[in-house]
Amino acid sequence: MTDDRIGIIGTGIMGAPMALNLVKAGFKVTAFNRTAARAEALASDGVDVAKSIAEVGKMCSVVITIVPDTPDVLEVVEGDGGLASSMKDGSVLVDMSTVAPGATRELAGRLASKGIAMVDAPVSGGSWGAQQGTLNIMAGGEQATFDRCLPIFEAMGKTITLMGPSGMGQTTKLVNQILVAGTASAVAEALVFASAQGADLLKTIEAVSGGAGGSWQLANLGPRMVQGDFAPGFMVKLQQKDLRLIQEVAQEAHLPLAVTSMARQYFTSLEAVGLGGEGTQAIIKAVEKLAHREARQNS
């Protein structure tokens, strides 16, 4: 598998550390990014930088896309000079972006007719997980294609699961985001409540983390909320995009999701004041705003 040259389109907050972990694992990696400087920054660490998407498509037997949204994936794959017209028969497209499950299934169908296999393999764990190579990877596609990609996934992630046919990776990622958004909301409300009662917030997080109220969100984002560290592991605007995808699927299925909707409103309140680029832990600011009080504490 390390004889394959791996392409990666999109070297942002997620794609860049993922590319570096592929190089560390011994893969030959060729990257392309719309903002060229972000890809070029990886050259000194052994990533080859391509001048175009078509160049990546021609050179690589497996191409990873990790871009913001559904239209971005469609543009990279099916736009002028896109992967669909440059990737070889028998190659594999691995879309690790989070996009609409329905659009993924349709794209996989169109690529299959050109002899290109597709796996949807969105990830969870944020930029921290990408850096540490501990991402959760939720895949959808054929077993054989998944097996072929597994060594690549193992270079970037920890829990790697083939969930079912095309689109089921994306579906599982949306399930994950329902959990993430609702749990983050609960953490923010809990900390604002604790603060209003004069509790030591870091001590509170420590006391409850091991019990029935414990979560990844509490353990990882709770301290950041309290200490006012809003640097993004995962950006508010991307969480909002995922919540939009969730709502699109849920509305089509006539599925009311009350807590998820409320979480979306909190994030909307952050975007209203230009905080879309902060980490999702900034949700505590929306809860604080509603309560006219701060829950920040540096200890």
Add this chain to the structure above:
Amino acid sequence: MTDDRIGIIGTGIMGAPMALNLVKAGFKVTAFNRTAARAEALASDGVDVAKSIAEVGKMCSVVITIVPDTPDVLEVVEGDGGLASSMKDGSVLVDMSTVAPGATRELAGRLASKGIAMVDAPVSGGSWGAQQGTLNIMAGGEQATFDRCLPIFEAMGKTITLMGPSGMGQTTKLVNQILVAGTASAVAEALVFASAQGADLLKTIEAVSGGAGGSWQLANLGPRMVQGDFAPGFMVKLQQKDLRLIQEVAQEAHLPLAVTSMARQYFTSLEAVGLGGEGTQAIIKAVEKLAHREARQNS
């Protein structure tokens, strides 16, 4: 400390296993329960059974109360023949019930004037945690009183934290319950969404549990939701009582908690059809009902 005789008032779903763990740790334990049969059932395992609350108060240097609600604690302590009139000067009342932080602080003040120290030490972890001796214990009170009780707590719990002065154990428990209720809601919505998309639910739980969407609620209650196991680790009606306490404190502090309120509505929907005695994982039934679809799956 094992020379102290420990009293325990309330041998229900939580108190009974806690009493047994005290006996296992070598303590002499005397129990009383309003429904006498529940205390008597523990006699064969080495728990002495008292005929009245006053008898427990007279015999024991440390008395644990673990009863449903604030009025129950006040009745056990300050009612006719209660602990306040039977416990000795220098003894300690450990209230492990979940009750209002304000009422706790006031009770501790009244007991102090009688020479009885009080620690509020509510627990998290449900009956499963009580059985395994892995409860989270969140305490409020004086350091010296806490230190005296620590060997007792260690017989019943894993993470044991003195959070601050009287009432802060209760406050921390309410923080815990905000986390529990919001996270459980997110888990239920995620599973109903996953089911509507045709996902394998147990596989989905496994795939996302290790990542940013992971939580105690997902890992422990998720599979029970999916398999239709609604036996209580923690009952809906007690979660509702805790949510009422949270809302009382929050309203007094003019603190809006949108997601927590929505979680309460889900549990209210369960009580409407007589499901207050089921475990909190039954919240998935409220989400299912709203969506007119089931997410049960036996695999």
